[in-house]
Amino acid sequence: DAKTTQPNSMESNEEEPVHLPCNHSTISGTDYIHWYRQLPSQGPEYVIHGLTSNVNNRMASLAIAEDRKSSTLILHRATLRDAAVYYCIRAGGTSYGKLTFGQGTILTVHP
Amino acid sequence: DVKVTQSSRYLVKRTGEKVFLECVQDMDHENMFWYRQDPGLGLRLIYFSYDVKMKEKGDIPEGYSVSREKKERFSLILESASTNQTSMYLCASSFPVRDRVERQYFGPGTRLTVT
Numbered sequence: 001d002a003k004t005t006q007p008n009s010m011e012s013n014e015e016e017p018v019h020l021p022c023n024h025s026t027i028s029g030t031d032y033i034h035w036y037r038q039l040p041s042q043g044p045e046y047v048i049h050g051l052t053s054n055v056n057n058r059m060a061s062l063a064i065a066e067d068r069k070s071s072t073l074i075l076h077r078a079t080l081r082d083a084a085v086y087y088c089i090r091a092g093g094t095s096y097g098k099l100t101f102g103q104g105t106i107l108t109v110h111p
Numbered sequence: 112d113v114k115v116t117q118s119s120r121y122l123v124k125r126t127g128e129k130v131f132l133e134c135v136q137d138m139d140h141e142n143m144f145w146y147r148q149d150p151g152l153g154l155r156l157i158y159f160s161y162d163v164k165m166k167e168k169g170d171i172p173e174g175y176s177v178s179r180e181k182k183e184r185f186s187l188i189l190e191s192a193s194t195n196q197t198s199m200y201l202c203a204s205s206f207p208v209r210d211r212v213e214r215q216y217f218g219p220g221t222r223l224t225v226t
Contacts (some may be wrong), residue, residue, distance in 0.1 A: 032212055043115075043201050043217030044154070091212035096161045097142040097205045098169070099215060101154040 004088045009106040012078045020073040020105055022088030027068050031092050034099065035062065035073045037084040044087065044101075047073065083109045114138075115218040117202055123224045130189040132221050134202030142205045143185035144215065145169075145177065147198040154201065160185055161207060192225045199223075 005023040012018040024033065034049040048055055048062045050071075055062040061074040075082055087104040118133035134143065144159040146169075156169030160179040174196060178186040185204075189196055199222050203215040 034212065034214070036215075041220075043203070043220050044215075045217065046214040049212075049214065096159060096167065097207055097212050097215070098144070098156060098159060099212065100156070101146075103153050 004090055004102055006086075006088050006102065006105045008103065009108065011108045011110065012075075013110050014080060015077050018075040018078045018082070018107065018109075020075075020086050020088075020107065021070065022072070023070045024088070024090045025069045027090050028092065031090045033062065033064060033068075033071050034089045034091050035060070036087045036089065036099075036101075037082075038087070038104070039081075039084045047086070049091075078107075078109045080109050080111060083107055115202055115204055115216050117200075117218040117221050119221050120219060121222050121224075123226065124189075124192050125226055126193060128189075128192050128225075130192045130223065130225075132187040132189075132200055132202075132223070134185045134187070134204075134218055135183050136185075136204040136216065137183065138204065138206075138216070139182065140204035140216075141182070141207045142213075142215075143179065144203040144205075145175075145185065145187045146201045146203065147171070148201060148220075149198050157187065192223075194225050197223060197225045 035047040036044040038044045050062045064071045085104040115136045145157045146154045148154045158177040160166045176188045201220045202218040205213045205215045
């Protein structure tokens with residue numbers, strides 16, 4: 001069972017950067033780190049994923065530690081629409097594409 | 112844009128009824144998944160399918176079955192609904208990629224209440 005550890009909740013102010021941490025100390029060499037978020041009353045939404053190096057897309061950046069035991073999802077300028085539960089998931093390549101969701105981090109964004 | 116649709120957003124059924132939850136995706140994905148989401152328990156995988164007519168049990172398959180007769184459609188069946196199956200049900204799909212887990216696309220969910 002793929003395990004990650006995230007804080008239960010975090011708060012941010014609008015237009016400020018947000019750094020969401022995730023620990024995955026038992027990660028294997030072929031596991032990718034995926035991030036999803038779930039807005040209220042919606043299904044989860046893919047945010048970003050990476051293996052070793054830092055990744056950027058239009059939604060966020062993913063910074064992966066050199067030893068790959070932790071990673072950080074960075075929202076560069078939080079908006080009220082970013083308030084959601086954020087899930088960090090480690091996913092191996094032999095699992096038929098399965099993902100194991102943990103409890104995630106509830107992000108509150110204050111105006 | 113990939114679209115995953117689920118047949119109902121809200122459903123109310125009686126104990127003992129047979130319930131069908133339908134999921135359709137329009138991107139020719141081989142992989143499809145059914146999850147349920149409950150407060151405090153997060154998303155848990157019920158069943159998944161990696162091809163037509165192929166299915167595999169997830170973490171909590173008891174009380175459920177699935178059907179995948181066409182590539183785009185994956186159905187979750189509650190043979191005899193019980194109150195402990197009251198939950199949010201989420202469907203997802205993805206492409207299979209060797210040695211890697213590709214992103215999943217989720218539907219909006221079906222909130223099922225069994226009374």
